[in-house]
Amino acid sequence: MEVQEHKFKVIGTRPIRHDGVDKVTGRARYGADISLPGMLHGRVLRSPHAHARIKSIDVSAALALPGVKAVLTSEDFPKLAAGVVQMGELPMNPRYLSMNLMAQDKVLYDGHAVAAVAATSSHIAEEAVNLIKVEYELLPHVQNVLDAMKDNAPILLPEVRTSGTPEKSDKETNIASQLRFARGDLEAGFKAADVVVEREFDTAMVHQGYIEPHNAVAQYNSDGQTTIWVSTQGAFTTRDQCAMALNIPASSIKVVPAEIGGGFGGKIGIYLEPLALLLSKKTGKPVKMVMSRADVLRATGPTSGSHIRVKMGANKAGKITAAQVWMAYEAGAFPGSPVGAGCMTALAPYDLENLQIDGFDVLVNKPKTAAYRAPGSTNAAMGTETVVDELAEKLGIDPLEFRRINGAKEGTAQPAGPKFLRIGFLETVEAIKTSPHYQSPLPKSGNGKLRGRGVASGFWFNAGFQSSATVNINTDGTASVVTGSTDIGGTRTSCAMIAAEVLGLKAEEVHPVVADTESIGHTDMTGGSRVTFATGYAVYEAAQDAVNQLKQRAATLWKAKPEEVVYQDGSVSHTTNGNESMTLKELAGKLPRAGGPVTGRASVNPRGVGPAFATHVVDVEVDPETGKVDILRYTATQDVGKAVHPSYVEGQMQGAVAQGVGWALNE
């Protein structure tokens, strides 16, 4: 497929972000900055045990403390049936959602919420939390997948049966689900190999580590309507989850998205929001809840730790003949690790005839896992890429050349089956190969330290999903763009730039707004690199809609036909009745006499998202005495499609590398 190079005026430039001044002056309002008259402060009592039965909860001393206005336990939550409800593209289990918000009969991990308090100050709320007496019966706990998969392992959720097995079993288990992708003849493939490498990997549970703790402010009104201000990756997703957990209509909740201090996938789920809502309902006052850093690390996020076995064989020509991957991912206390995505992304950069990938979603006594930067793919890549590099080394083939020989391209079948459309994997390999970094030899070390160079590749699908946008033409010929997508790192600006490109305006002449759940059509969460693609697409369509309306209005003024009017570079013109033209500014001033305001709108659920491939190279120095590792040089390449705002695309890649280094060495 030929890729056309468009000439853009705004796309690809680096304007200053529209929310920038607010964020460098301290004016930007994050969730914890919200303050309302008469506001109470909430705190959560959390389990100090990884697995225990709750025998009793005595809240009397807490309630008696002056300043305490309400206490919440699982008794205040509706009992919900188990089962899977499709929420947008995300399968949700209402019962598990509710059980994670507030422990019911058992606590399933250290940090599991047991009770919550609302008081006139956060200090009083904290004192009150410590006055709640909980009697626990300790149960044996299990902390890693291999132990949790054993026959005699302590069971977290007695109702769980493994789904995805060939035969139905009625055995209690911690394996919530399993899946397999297989094709070709594995045995024959390994027989045809000249070299086989087999390795095992353990990866640790790691936290997204956003600097801003979770927060929520809720105001319940006596008419049954609640407003929630919160730093979330998805205002609509938060609304729908709260409605599900509390068994109330979604329309009874308005979520106002505050600025968000990082998320990386960890602020899609809900933790405090329904608690603040119920405490506000009990007290009639607005309630603010902000987690401590310890609460964030104990009870939210993380991504799965895992145990991974990889066996791969290749022949002397460098062709991979067979690949087998076995992966068990920690789900945390409730089903739902990203092992499915791990299975779909493991080996995705390669064109393989013979493969088998097995994945297991395993319950352990740790917090329920959440999405984290290409969830599932990172663990898998750690295992497969290490083995790919070792195979290349054993065969004496350059690791990039090895990837070129085996690399996926347009038409290659993915491990899960579907064929890739146009992709840029080999281009990332080539970009590293020709980089100044790879072209330079690894400098020799002194002081007996060891140096090495490694390369690795990775794959992520990227996401479409639902987005809405409106583009309003202002009376002075500028525009505002309204979307429902949390801006976590510059997407407001990329959306404004897309509208500016269509309207022929400067980026600064388009004012982007992230709206609440009552001011814009449904929009799925910010995640999966979807906002600039899907919300950007909605903005593009909405801007086109505005352009069509502007052409109609100009036609009315000129008594011409709309199709005779041309919109280009921020001006309308027509040639049928002489040469007439108007700038958008002139036309905007005449709209009251030409049919009224112009509002373009669009709602989309786009398919055909371009997947992302990356190849990185790193030079490291290891001190054999202490094990200390220094990163000497790091070069990353990624197929990003068209970079709408290159500075923020670079920032995503730089930040991701820093997090990856953290995972590998420190976390």
Next chain:
Amino acid sequence: MANKVQVETTLNGETVEFLCEPRQSLLEVLRDVLGFTGTKEGCLTGDCGACSVILDGRVSCSCLVLGVEAQGKTIQTVEGLAQSDKLHPLQQKFLEHAALQCGICTPGFLVAAKALLDRNPNPTEHEVRYGLAGNLCRCTGYDKIVRAVLDAAAVMQGR
């Protein structure tokens, strides 16, 4: 309220009086008593630097300082960096270099960078990295922040 203490301090050049409980941190006083929410809470343990303020000329974690300790001291917060409608060169360079993504750590970085340039107007890259070592950013990987601070220093030196 009898246990509240009256404190007088200088905040961003203005004399400010407030009442606070002895257990309230300076961070809490700034945010919840005085409404200066530009200073952020990230950890409350002095690890992340989101709550950085300049206290008598030294960059400090306001979560580790009690409100009552501000008596007679001089405090600068992110709100005091810009002069009326003119951004401080550090603020301007953070915008130009896209040195922020989510922005929650940005006030702390700006304050720490201001303290650094106050005492060392011409820092090397190494000195910038060392001067900002007390501030964590999870989004950017620091590269653009360091470039922004070096560029701001150059502009302030008239280079």
